[in-house]
Amino acid sequence: TQLLEQSPQFLSIQEGENLTVYCNSSSVFSSLQWYRQEPGEGPVLLVTVVTGGEVKKLKRLTFQFGDARKDSSLHITAAQPGDTGLYLCAGMDSNYQLIWGAGTKLIIKP
Amino acid sequence: NAGVMQNPRHLVRRRGQEARLRCSPMKGHSHVYWYRQLPEEGLKFMVYLQKENIIDESGMPKERFSAEFPKEGPSILRIQQVVRGDSAAYFCASSPTSAYNEQFFGPGTRLTVL
Numbered sequence: 001t002q003l004l005e006q007s008p009q010f011l012s013i014q015e016g017e018n019l020t021v022y023c024n025s026s027s028v029f030s031s032l033q034w035y036r037q038e039p040g041e042g043p044v045l046l047v048t049v050v051t052g053g054e055v056k057k058l059k060r061l062t063f064q065f066g067d068a069r070k071d072s073s074l075h076i077t078a079a080q081p082g083d084t085g086l087y088l089c090a091g092m093d094s095n096y097q098l099i100w101g102a103g104t105k106l107i108i109k110p
Numbered sequence: 111n112a113g114v115m116q117n118p119r120h121l122v123r124r125r126g127q128e129a130r131l132r133c134s135p136m137k138g139h140s141h142v143y144w145y146r147q148l149p150e151e152g153l154k155f156m157v158y159l160q161k162e163n164i165i166d167e168s169g170m171p172k173e174r175f176s177a178e179f180p181k182e183g184p185s186i187l188r189i190q191q192v193v194r195g196d197s198a199a200y201f202c203a204s205s206p207t208s209a210y211n212e213q214f215f216g217p218g219t220r221l222t223v224l
Contacts, residue, residue, distance in 0.1 A: 006152075033212070042114070042201050042215030043153070088152055097166070098213070102152040 003027075004091055006101035014109050016078055021087055021104040024071045029091030029099070032065055032072045037086040037103075079108045112137065114204050114216035115184075122222045129189040129196070131219045135204030142185045143203045143213060144177055153201065159185060192223045 004025045013019055023032070031050045035043035047056050049065035049072060056063045060083075062075040072091075076083055089101045115134040123129050135142050140161055145153040158166040159179040170177065174192075179185040189196055199220050203213035 035215075040217075042203075042217050045212060045214070048212060090153075098155065100153045100155070105150070 004089055004099050004101035006087075006089060006104050008104060009102070010105045012107040012109065013079060015080055018075070018077050019079055019106070020073055020075045021106070022071065022073050023089035023091075023101050025091060025099075026070065027091070027093060027099070028069050029093060030069070032069070032089060032091045033098075034063055034072070034074055035088040035090065037088060038084075043086075043088055079106075081108045081110050084108050114139075114202060114214055116202050116216035116219050118219060119217060120220050120222070122224060123192050124224050125193055126191050129192050129221055129223075131187040131189075131200050131202075131221070132184040133187070133202030133204075133216060134184045135202075136206075136214055139204035139206050139214070141205045141207070142179050143205075144185075144187050145201045145203065147199045147201060147218075156187070189221075192221075194223045197221055197223045 004023055007022045031048055033048045034046045036046055037043040047058055047063045049063055052067045052069045054065045060077045064073045072089060084107050086103045086105050088103045090098045092098055114136055117132050121129055142159045144156040146156055147153050155169040157170050157177045161179055162181050174190045176188045199218045201215055201218045203215045205213045
């Protein structure tokens with residue numbers, strides 16, 4: 001059974017701090033996606049990474065795909081209350097199925 | 111361009127009743143996916159459909175659950191004889207191409223079974 005483990009499961013920090021959340025697996029993925037979900041809403045796609053070692057930036061968010069395409073990280077610089085939400089990673093396996101992590105619940109306190 | 115639409119947003123059913131959840135994909139998208147999410151948990155894949163075809167139903171419970179995506183109209187997730195354990199948020203996503211890539215999610219239907 002393929003698993004994507006996200007850590008930490010829960011993170012609460014003050015506005016202005018930096019943070020990193022991780023998405024790890026023993027399986028190789030052809031691509032990996034990061035989503036953010038706010039309470040009462042569906043997940044919204046933030047980014048897709050495809051190439052091992054790839055780094056993508058979205059304003060204060062930096063996404064990295066591991067060299068072996070088994071893991072990924074999301075780094076947020078100077079977090080703001082608007083960053084609060086559930087961050088989900090999903091990897092596409094060799095059968096073209098999306099394998100989902102359980103999410104990191106992030107709270108940014110003003 | 112309207113996004114993925116789901117209705118109803120909230121659905122309350124008593125044990126033993128039927129629940130019908132509807133999903134209209136984004137315009138131009140012919141691939142639909144259904145997921146279930148329990149509170150404080152990630153998404154659990156249920157089923158992947160194209161028009162008039164079920165492509166992958168490996169995440170669907172063997173009994174009481176069915177899904178369809180007819181040639182005309184929305185995709186329907188149907189739960190017969192609901193039980194309290196069916197209470198969850200059900201999300202629909204659509205994509206323009208196959209291979210599960212870049213899915214766009216609807217706002218979800220929150221099912222409560224009394």
